[in-house]
Amino acid sequence: MxxxxxxxxxxxxxxxxxxxxxxxxxxxxxxxxxxxxxxxxxxxxxxxxxxxxxxxxxxxxxxxxxxxxxxxxxxxxxxxxxxLGIVFQAQTLDLDLTVERNLRYFAALRGLSEREARKRIAALLEQVGLTEQRRHKVRSLSGGQRRRVEVARALLDRPxxxxxxxxxxxxxxxxxxxxxxxxxxxxxxxxxxxxxxxxxxxxxxxxxxxxxxxxxxxxxxxxxxxxxxxxxxxxxxxxxxxxxxxxxxxxx
The missing domain is CATH 3.40.50.300 (P-loop containing nucleotide triphosphate hydrolases)
Structure with a gap:
């Protein structure tokens, strides 16, 4: 190599x-x-x-x-x-958590501070067009909206x-x-x-x-x-x- x-x-x-x-x-x-x-x-x-x-x-x-x-x-x-950020073919979100909670949980796993996580989540939800759905449970979202959440999640820590x-x-x-x-x-x-x-x-x-x-x-x-x-x-x-x-x- x-x-x-x-x-x-x-x-x-x-x-x-x-x-x-x-x-x-x-x-x-x-x-x-x-x-x-x-x-x-x-x-x-x-x-x-x-x-x-x-x-x-x-x-x-x-x-x-x-x-x-x-x-x-x-x-x-x-x-x-x-x-590395990844979007799998199979869905991997927690359906019973809100969009924001899903992202906060992942941000904590990746070691982002609470302040940085809050800032990144707000920016990414706006980027993928889901700001208004941030407090909705993932179960209530369409398949396309869930995929947008997964894209936002993959980008949380700027891979x-x-x-x-x-x-x-x-x-x-x-x-x-x-x-x-x-x-x-x-x-x-x-x-x-x-x-x-x-x-x-x-x-x-x-x-x-x-x-x-x-x-x-x-x-x-x-x-x-x-x-x-x-x-x-x-x-x-x-x-x-x-x-x-x-x-x-x-x-x-």
Whole structure:
């Protein structure tokens, strides 16, 4: 791993993982740049969620290395995870607490002072358009509103790296559009490195960075326009189909 990769918001080197005899990831390597959205594109079962489970420390692998903001996840777990914000595919809010209480609880876990937490929560709720719902129980919110709370929670302690695992699942069109726009704004204006796992090509913009994962292997990597060009495709949808179909045919 070179010096640039070691200082990257996220650097993954030679990472493998298996469930018994089934290999979910096979020597995956990449690094992210700050202030960029990187789409982790792959069909269901490609290994995206396994990769996220390893990067967030939920799983561990002795094969390969993960560094977050220069800190080795295995050796400096607390320091590495302190720079990480995440929005999981599955909902993880306490439904019986209010929006504000959910955020206050998380802020305490992350070590924010009461004064700083109050300031950040107010700013983030305004940012995601939920100031008026701050005292509502999460159970009363729509699915889109709950996702907005989770985005606010992920940003509470100003992470340098934001992970989103299929975050638009089940969202209405308007909230999905808001999420895509907001995440790109966060990257470009706040300098956050974003890794967005999805299987939906319409969530990816032309100037995003791209990692295509298929059957646990990285089959393409680079700026979206470059990947499309290199696969001699007309658009990302066609490029994605060619890349994943080619891998599928290799396993027939």
């Amino acid at each position: 070179d010096d640039i990769a070691m200082r990257a918001p996220l650097a993954v080197d030679g990472l493998s993982y298996a469930y018994g005899r089934k290999r979910a990831l096979d020597h995956v390597s990449f690094s992210l740049a700050p202030a960029r959205v990187t789409a982790l594109l792959g069909p269901n079962g490609a290994g995206k969620t396994t990769l996220f489970s390893l990067v967030t420390g939920l799983f561990d692998s002795r094969t390969g290395r993960i560094r977050i903001a220069g800190h080795d996840l295995r050796r400096e777990r607390s320091r590495a995870l302190s720079d 340098g790296l934001l992970l989103l695992d299929e975050p638009s699942t089940g969202l209405d069109i308007a909230t999905r559009r808001w999420l895509v726009d907001e995440v790109h704004r966060l990257a470009h204006e706040d300098g956050i490195a974003v890794l967005w796992a999805t299987h939906l090509v319409d969530e990816v913009r032309a100037h995003d960075d791209l990692i295509v994962l298929e059957k646990g292997k990285v089959v393409a990597r680079g700026e979206v326009e470059r990947v499309v060009h290199d696969t001699r495709a007309n658009d990302l949808n066609e490029a994605f189909t060619r890349l994943t179909s080619a891998r599928a045919e290799e396993h027939l």
